[in-house]
Amino acid sequence: MxxxxxxxxxxxxxxxxxxxxxxxxxxxxxxxxxxxxxxxxxxxxxxxAPPPPAAEAEPQPVNRQPVFVNMPDITANLNAPGRRAFIRVKSQVEVAGPADAAALQAAMPRLVDLFTTYLREVRPEELRGSAGTHRLREELIARANIAAAPARVTDVLFTEILVQ
Known part of the structure; x- marks a missing residue:
């Protein structure tokens, strides 16, 4: 067991x-x-799979013509310690359409203030050459987009830049 x-x-x-x-x-x-x-x-x-697009809802070609808004002439002192330096800028701002142009016109005093304030902080050495002009353009586009918030600024075109 x-x-x-x-x-x-x-x-x-x-x-x-x-x-x-x-x-x-x-x-x-x-x-x-x-x-x-x-x-x-x-x-x-x-x-x-997503449904195929409907035949009757074909996209229409969009004809978007840019609109150019003239900026008032801006004259400002440059940041140059020990000497006097000035800049005079004549420019146009490019926006996507008429609605954006109207918003930009409404915000024009704010835009001029932002441009002038920025230009007063720039040193003359920073504006030399095409690279300096390109940096200036990029900075002004960024400030223009801030000033005309719902509108979108696509470019800033310089008519005249005079640095003395």
Whole structure:
């Protein structure tokens, strides 16, 4: 009887690992399949294709002509310690359309103030050469976009720049 009891215990010891491996496989396979399915779903592979565009809703060509707004002449002192230096700028501002031009005209006092304030901080050395003019243009475009907030300024065109 003792021998039979020992054999039963040995059989139970061997049976437990087999049963736990089966349980592990039975739990792991559905979890892996569910994870793979969720990955495919969230990656967008299973999302439906967008509907084709309607034949009657063809896009019309948009004829956008830029509008140029004349700026008043701006004369300002430059930041030149120990000497007198001035700049005179005549320019035009390019906007996308008439609505933006109206918004820019309404914001013209703010725009002139921002331009003048910026020009008073510029040193004469910073304006030398085409690189200096390009930097000046970029800075004025950024300030013009701030002043005419809903409108979008696309360029500032210089008619005259005089540095003395």
């Amino acid at each position: 003792a021998a039979a009891k020992g054999e039963e215990e040995a059989g139970e010891a061997e049976a437990k690992p087999r049963g736990s491996k089966k349980k592990l496989i039975l739990l792991a396979v559905p979890l892996l399949l569910g994870g793979a399915g969720a990955g495919v779903w969230f990656s967008g592979i299973l999302s439906p």
